[in-house]
Amino acid sequence: MEEKEIELLKLLEKNGRIETDTISKMLDIPSDTVEEMIQKLEKDHTILGYSTLVDWSNVYEYEGVAALIDVKVTPVRGVGFDKIASRIYRFPEVKAVYLMSGAYDLSVSVEGKTMMEVSRFVSDKLSTLDTVLSTTTHFILKKYKHDGIIFDNDDDDDKRIMVTP
Amino acid sequence: MSPSYLAKHVEELKPSGIRKFFDLASKMENVISLGVGEPDFVTPWNVIEASYHSLEQGYTAYTANAGLLELREEISEYLSETFSLTFNPENQVLVTVGASQAIDLALRAIIEQGDEVIVVEPCFVSYSPAVSLAGGVPVPVSAKAENEFKILPEQVEAAITSRTKAIVLCSPNNPTGTVLSKEELAAISEVVKKHDLIVLSDEIYAELSYDEMATSIAAVEGMIERTVVISGFSKSFAMTGWRLGYAAGPKEIMEAMTKIHQYTMMCAPTMAQHGALEALRNGNDSVRDMKTSYKQRRNFVVKALNEMGLSCHLPGGAFYVFPSIKETGYSSEEFAQKLLEEERVAVVPGHVFGDSGEGNIRCSYATSIKQLDEAMKRMNRFVQKHCK
Numbered sequence: 267m268e269e270k271e272i273e274l275l276k277l278l279e280k281n282g283r284i285e286t287d288t289i290s291k292m293l294d295i296p297s298d299t300v301e302e303m304i305q306k307l308e309k310d311h312t313i314l315g316y317s318t319l320v321d322w323s324n325v326y327e328y329e330g331v332a333a334l335i336d337v338k339v340t341p342v343r344g345v346g347f348d349k350i351a352s353r354i355y356r357f358p359e360v361k362a363v364y365l366m367s368g369a370y371d372l373s374v375s376v377e378g379k380t381m382m383e384v385s386r387f388v389s390d391k392l393s394t395l396d397t398v399l400s401t402t403t404h405f406i407l408k409k410y411k412h413d414g415i416i417f418d419n420d421d422d423d424d425k426r427i428m429v430t431p
Numbered sequence: 432m433s434p435s436y437l438a439k440h441v442e443e444l445k446p447s448g449i450r451k452f453f454d455l456a457s458k459m460e461n462v463i464s465l466g467v468g469e470p471d472f473v474t475p476w477n478v479i480e481a482s483y484h485s486l487e488q489g490y491t492a493y494t495a496n497a498g499l500l501e502l503r504e505e506i507s508e509y510l511s512e513t514f515s516l517t518f519n520p521e522n523q524v525l526v527t528v529g530a531s532q533a534i535d536l537a538l539r540a541i542i543e544q545g546d547e548v549i550v551v552e553p554c555f556v557s558y559s560p561a562v563s564l565a566g567g568v569p570v571p572v573s574a575k576a577e578n579e580f581k582i583l584p585e586q587v588e589a590a591i592t593s594r595t596k597a598i599v600l601c602s603p604n605n606p607t608g609t610v611l612s613k614e615e616l617a618a619i620s621e622v623v624k625k626h627d628l629i630v631l632s633d634e635i636y637a638e639l640s641y642d643e644m645a646t647s648i649a650a651v652e653g654m655i656e657r658t659v660v661i662s663g664f665s666k667s668f669a670m671t672g673w674r675l676g677y678a679a680g681p682k683e684i685m686e687a688m689t690k691i692h693q694y695t696m697m698c699a700p701t702m703a704q705h706g707a708l709e710a711l712r713n714g715n716d717s718v719r720d721m722k723t724s725y726k727q728r729r730n731f732v733v734k735a736l737n738e739m740g741l742s743c744h745l746p747g748g749a750f751y752v753f754p755s756i757k758e759t760g761y762s763s764e765e766f767a768q769k770l771l772e773e774e775r776v777a778v779v780p781g782h783v784f785g786d787s788g789e790g791n792i793r794c795s796y797a798t799s800i801k802q803l804d805e806a807m808k809r810m811n812r813f814v815q816k817h818c819k
Contacts, residue, residue: 288800294734426464430466
C-alpha cells in the first residue's frame with residue numbers, strides 16, 4: 267500500500283468526519299484523488315465503516331453495561347477457532363471478539379441494558395455453546411480511554427500563552 | 432526611583448513588538464492564536480514520567496556545571512548520528528537553560544566591547560538584544576522574500592568589517608520556516624572561513640524539517656572548529672516549559688561558556704535533565720508522530736493561504752509560514768491588528784523579526800487542524816473583504 271494511503275487511513279481513523287478538502291490540502295493530493303482512494307479502500311474492505319466514539323456516561327437517560335468475557339474453548343480440527351468465533355460474534359449483544367494468546371482463547375466484549383441481561387446471555391447463550399469449556403465475566407466499571415481517546419480529557423484547553431516569539 | 436539608576440544600554444533596548452500583540456490578544460475572547468511560537472503538543476508522557484521518577488528517587492541536587500555527563504554523552508551521540516558531528520561530551524557539550532541561554536553564553540564568551548555580530552533577519556527576536564547586552568554591535572543583514580528568505584553569501588560578505596567577529600544563523604528558521612541546503616551553507620561557509628568568523632548556528636528546529644533532514648553548517652568541511660551548534664529540547668520534544676537546551680562547539684569556546692554558566696547559572700534544572708535523557712533515549716516515536724502532524728498542517732495552511740491570495744512559499748521546516756500580505760495594501764502591523772479585531776485571529780506582524788519581515792506575517796501552525804481550519808476560514812473572509 268502506498269504511503270499516502272496509510273496516511274489517509276490514519277487521518278480517517280482519528281476523525282471519520284474530516285472533510286475531503288481538508289485531507290486534500292493536508293496530504294497535498296487533489297480532492298478527486300482523495301475521493302477515489304477512499305472509495306477504493308471501502309470497496310476492498312480496508313475501510314469497514316465510520317463510527318462515533320460516544321461517552322454514554324454523559325447521557326443520563328442511557329442505560330447500559332458492558333463486560334469483557336474470557337472464553338476457553340476446544341479448537342476443532344480443520345477450522346481451528348474460526349467456527350466457534352463466528353458462532354459467538356453473530357450475536358448482536360457481542361461487540362467485539364478477539365483470539366488471544368495466553369490463559370484463555372477468546373476475548374468477548376458484550377453490551378446489554380442491565381447486568382442481568384448480560385449474565386443471562388453468558389449463562390444461556392455463551393456457556394452452552396458446544397465447544398465452550400469455561401467463561402469468566404468481568405464487568406466494566408468505568409471507561410478511562412478507548413481507541414486512543416481519553417474520556418474526561420481537558421487536553422483541548424490550550425495552556426500556552428497567546429503570543430510568544 | 433529615578434530612571435538614572437538603570438543601565439543606559441538596557442534602557443535603550445527596544446521592547447519586543449510581540450508584547451503588544453500579546454496584550455491585545457489576551458484581552459479578547461474567542462481568539463484563535465496562530466501567534467504561538469511553541470508546540471501545541473504536551474511533552475511525551477514517557478519524558479514526564481521519567482522526570483517524576485527522578486524526583487521520587489531524590490535527584491533534586493545540582494548536577495555538574497556542564498550538565499549530567501550521561502546527558503552530554505547522549506547529546507554527543509545524537510549529534511554524531513544525525514549530523515555526523517563529533518563532539519567530546521567531556522568538554523565540548525554544555526547543557527543550558529534553553530537554547531536562549533546557550534545563545535547568550537556563546538555571545539558573551541566571544542564578544543568584546545564594540546565587536547560586530549552579523550544577524551541574519553528575519554529572525555528570532557532575541558539575537559540582536561543579546562548581542563547588545565554582551566557589549567557587541569548587532570549588524571542586521573536581510574534575507575529577501577524573493578529568495579525565499581535565504582541569505583546569500585555576497586550579502587554576508589558585504590556586511591563584514593574589520594570588527595566583525597561572528598554571524599548568527601538559524602535554519603530551519605523562525606519566523607520564515609526556510610531551510611538552508613547543504614550547498615547554500617557551504618557557500619556561506621566560504622565567506623565565514625575567508626574572514627575568520629565564528630558561526631552561532633541556532634538549530635533548535637532541525638528535527639522539524641519535513642522534506643529532507645536539515646544539515647548543520649558545522650558539518651561543512653573546516654567549519655566544526657568555528658561553529659557553536661545551539662539546540663535544545665523545546666521544539667522537537669514539545670518541552671518549551673522545561674527550559675532545556677545545549678551548545679556544542681570548539682573546546683576553547685565551550686570552556687569559556689561553561690565558565691560563565693558556572694558563575695551565573697550553576698547548572699540547568701536537574702529534573703529537566705532527567706526528562707531530556709529519556710527524550711533522547713526513547714523519544715523518537717513521539718517526534719516522528721508530531722512531525723507527521725506538523726507536515727500535514729503545513730501543507731494545509733500553505734495551500735489555504737495561497738488560495739486566499741496571501742502568497743507564501745512552502746517552508747521546509749519549523750512550524751511557521753510567512754505569507755506576504757502586500758496585496759492587501761496594509762502594513763504588517765495594520766494587517767495583524769485589523770485581523771485580530773475583526774476576525775479574532777492572532778498572527779505576528781513580520782517586522783518584529785527584522786525590517787525585511789515587513790510586508791509579511793508569521794502564522795504558526797502548531798495548532799490543531801480543527802483550529803487551523805477555522806482560522807483559515809476567518810482569514811479568507813478578512814482577505815476577501817479587504818483586498819481590492
